[in-house]
Amino acid sequence: MSKGVIKKALGALVALGILALLVLLSIQSINEDLRISKSDMGMSNDLSYKEKRAASTSRMSAVRIVSMTSDGSGMSSMSGTYVTVMGRYYVLTVMHGIAGPCELTKIIVEDVYYDCIKYITVDSLHDYAIMEVEKIFSRHPISIILDTPLIQSSSGRHSSVLANVYYTGFPNAMGPFTVRGHIMGYDAFGSKNIYILSYAWMGASGSGVFNEDAKLIGYVIALDVGKTEDGVQVLENVVMVGSSKNINWSPLFKEFYE
Secondary structure: OOHHHHHHHHHHHHHHHHHHHHHHHHHHHHHHHHHHHHHOOOOOOOOOHHHHHHHHHHHHHEEEEEEEOOOOOOEEEEEEEEEEEOOEEEEEEOHHHOOOOHHHEEEEEOOEEEEEEEEEEEEOOOOEEEEEEOOOOOOOOEEOOOOOHHHOOOOOHHHOOOOEEEEEEOHHHOOOEEEEEEEEEEOOOOOOEEEEEOOOOOOOOOOEEEEOOOOEEEEEEEEEEEEEOOEEEEEEEEEEEEEHHHOOOHHHHHHHHO
8 A cells, every 4th residue: 555545544534533523512512502501491690601501511410319228128319410422321420329229229300210221330439330221301411522521631620729610419309409619629649539618418419510611520429527526517518529530431331332
């Protein structure tokens, strides 16, 4: 094969890659407009476009999950984020909320129950779980390829201290409630956990946390706890967030090829 033919082939591949990237960016823009239009009702007119986009992405991807123990003696309620890749649908939530098998775990959206198809990942180290679910027509899933740190730089700019963040969850089995806060800092060991000044309560665990670029930067894990003269006190305005950089999405891509 001559050098000229090779150059032409490489040029064609580059052109196809650029075209594919432009198509993805166009789809992302359309998806963002759809999210905003669907959740615009009731949202403050004082919000900037970026704030509205982040809040809309949060609201339109938020789901509630209930999980029952095998013997029916207990049940947990938590929040989650509806995501998609390769035409299949999943929910990201916290591992500590999974009480029983997939068949006893349901996703609730506007009083409609959707089935858990199977657990894909249950990670105790980083406290997250990913389950495959049915398509939820009243929610707009975020794209794992476009809306997560999968294609972001490792500079950490999307998680800067004092940057605004947004999440939507179901604290105390109520909601969806959308909350704004800002990043306070990180744990002593690097980027495993992010701490935000916001509000959370039981049931908000698993909520996806978004920055002002509407990118998923983490998921609510727990509230901080501090010691006082009277004992231990829950600090409900200091929220511990698991970093999305620690989520291993590769099993979802493997599912596509199986």
